[in-house]
Amino acid sequence: MRNSLLAIIRHNCAYPSPLYHFLVIALRVLAIVAAVLCFLGQEMLGGQEVLAWRQPVGLSIGAVFSTSGSLTHCPDAPFMWPVDGDLWYIYLDPNAYRSETDLHLGLDIYADGGGVVPVRAVYDGWLRRTGVERLRIRHTLPAEWEGKVPSRTVETYYTHMASAKGTSYIAFPSKEHPIQVVDPEVWVTQGTIIGYVGNYGYGAERPHLHISVNNGEDERVQANTYDPSAYFGANLDFQVGHQAPKGPMICKAAPTPCQPEVKRQVKRWFQWFPWWKTISPLPIGTRAIWLDNQLIIDFTQDNAKDIDAVTRFVWPGWRTLTTEYSVPCASPGGTAQLHSLNQSASASPPVILMVDWPSKLVFTDGALLDPPLPPPSDPQPDADDVSPPISVPTDGAEYIPSTAFTDETVLTPGASFLKTWRMHNTGTSTWGAGYQLAFISGDQMGAPNGVDLPRSIAPGEEVDIGMNLTAPTTPGNYEGRFRMRDAQGVYFGEPVYVRVSVVGPTTGDHIAAFSADPSSPSAASTVRLYARVNWWPQFRAMRIWVGNQVIGETSTTEYTFNWDAGTYSRGDHTLVLEVADQTDTSWNWPERRVMAYTLQGTPGPANHAPNRPSPLSPYDWYVYYSGNTAQLCAQANGDPDAGDFVAGYYFDIYDSAQLWNSGWVSSNCVTTGALGPYTYQWRVRVRETVREPKARGVMPGTSPWSIPT
Secondary structure, three states: OHHHHHHHHHHHHHOOOHHHHHHHHHHHHHHHHHHHHHHHHHHHHHHHHHHHOOOOOOOOOOOEOOOOOOOOOOOOOOOOOOOOOEEEEOEOOOOOOOOOOOOOOOEEEEOOOOOOOEEEOOOOEEEEEOOOOOEEEEEEOOHHHOOOOOOOEEEEEEEOOEOOOOOEOEOOOOOOOOOOOOOOOEEEOOOOEEEEOEOOOOOOOOOEEEEEEEOOOOOOOHHHEOOOHHHHOEOOEOOOOOOOOOEOOEEOOOOOOOOOEEEEEEEEEEEOOOEEEEEEEOOOOEEEEEEOOEEEEEOOOHHHOOOOOEEEEEOOEEEEEEEEEEEOEEOOOOOEEOOOOOOOOOOOOOOEEEEEOOOOEEOOOOOEEOOOOOOOOOOOOOOOOOOOOOOOOOOOEEEEOOOOOOOOEEEOOOOEEEEEEEEEEOOOOOEOOOOEEEEEEEOOOOOOOEEEOOOOEOOOOEEEEEEEEEOOOOOEEEEEEEEEEOOOOOEEEEEEEEEEEEOOOOOOOOEEEEEEEOOOOEEEOOEEEEEEEOOOOOEEEEEEEEOOEEEEEEOOOEEEEEEOHHHOOOEEEEEEEEEEEOOOOOOOOOEEEEEEEEEEEEEEOOOOOOOOOEEEEOOOEEOOOOOEOOEEEEEOOOOOOOOOEEEEEEEEEOOOOOOEEEEEEOOOEEEOOOEOOOEEOEEEEEEEEOOOHHHHOOOOOEOOOOOOO
16 A cells, blocks of 8 residues: 555656645645644543552562662551652751751652653542642541551642643643643542653752652641651651661661560589489579489470479589570560560579478578479489588689679770679688689779678678779770689689770861760759761761760761660769761761760759750841941740740850950840941850749759850
8 A cells, every 4th residue: 555655646746636736735634633643642541541540550569669660668658659769868858958957858759751750649649739840649547557657637749740841740630731620639549640750840950759748738847747757668857867868768677576585594513422402493484494404394384384393313513504584575566575485584584492402492482392302213312311411612603794884884084983793602602701802814994903792692692892993094995804712812703804995085176066964963864965066078977975885876967965864873974976977987987075974863854954046147247337236136946844944145245356245134136235346256045944943953054155157
């Protein structure tokens, strides 16, 4: 057909005729009609596809999605991911705009190719179009999400879905759409294609989707927006342990179920003569007991749950008693979970009673238990075996871990500290006069050569032995080793240790402030630690150590950490602020500031100073004519203690050729006195009115000075 048509056209081109003109006109008309139908067909097909699609299709459920073409729907999250692309800027990200004070109130998902990459509804809801490139969807989540997300009634806001010239990429019809007129709101289901990624609007040089979760009000106001993390099942808040930006979205790790923990306690003693031992565990978490390598009690078996004690024959020599017990663990919801089948769990090793047969067992409540006979497989006692042979007293010691002073604690150079060891007398002799805990090797750190015991310690008893030590003056890691010895100087038991890490401040000018509220010493149950870093393009993160624990870490340059001081022992503590740059991802060479803090008295609530105010106007200024005045204004930023409020302002012109202050005034704006022709800088602080000062036993506090403008 095609060849015949071409032949006719060639013939008529050579010999013009009415047929030639007819065919040319017809072909032109057909071409125009085809183009129009193609355009309308695509537009109408897109609208029909969107309107007809009512079920989520082909969602790829997984831990990570990338630009490979899959869309993530994280476990335990209501929303699906709207675009196949890379997450760039996240919620409250200060890097999205040129100004550090403007925080990003949504998510930016980059996907190259304007008008190509589809955008899908993250959840069922009512859609309405609000502009050539933006729309909103109103969602109501079911009751099952109550308490799991900030709000069940939210709106999602989508924008930049148009070309740079303003050609809309929104696929869903609306009153602004030329295809048809529909109601202002249209129901869509999760996964519906609602448009395509574009680059129209402010900050959209590269094609991407901006999406935010809000309360339906102005999404440009932070108070109207919600952290999207819980809705998408990912760490998307820049200020709360967020995932690394500029990459694929990563689902939160699924909560790890409570993994019951089983521990073992081993005790060794020297048996001087062959005899029978009666053994009984206090039934708190005990699962099984081995004598040497022989299982003698297995409480995981139903037939053993009523056993109170067993008797076994013990040969001379070093013997080992091993106890397996359950410890509670915390489930994802914080509830203690038990592993033992027939017993309760205990965080501490169970108490094992062991006596020579036929002595009675004496329990802590005073109850007496006659010892059972040994099993038939063991040697059997006869009528003459009424008491064991006279034993030779032996010394034995075991260290019992405690929280009095945790090893690897961070200290300042030359700091004084108390190290306490809890020792258990595992021998058969009493530790009396002349028994000591003695230094044997390593770093002595001011320890005496030996410390006497505070009292006599009978077999089976425990004692706390403390030493006042001094940290070395040179930063580094140090270890001292100590061991028990008797009155004749004979050492026994395993060595015990003290390990400390000595740190000092480093050089550098990036740390601008590090302070504590209330100041040291205090009995506060909560201490607020304020840290600020000067502007530093290479800044990565800062963190605070207390002892050997990191209590907080942030990627912001100004932050107030809350130290739960009520859970720490009374006494001196070392607080360390560390700041790292982009090249130091493992905290190998941080800039550091160190603070000593003393906790005293009974922990309780303390009055905290008001938050630092913000100067509003002017910035540093110059006076051209003598006698001129200036108006200084500030904004209070509240008080961390409920019921306390800001009641006064103190304005201060400082480090200038002429000084001036307002004294305490109630207004947040003041007019200065007459000033000479100089350049001036100023600052402001606030003070509070305290709720129930007598009942709380506190005095009003004063905030730190404002940050220089």
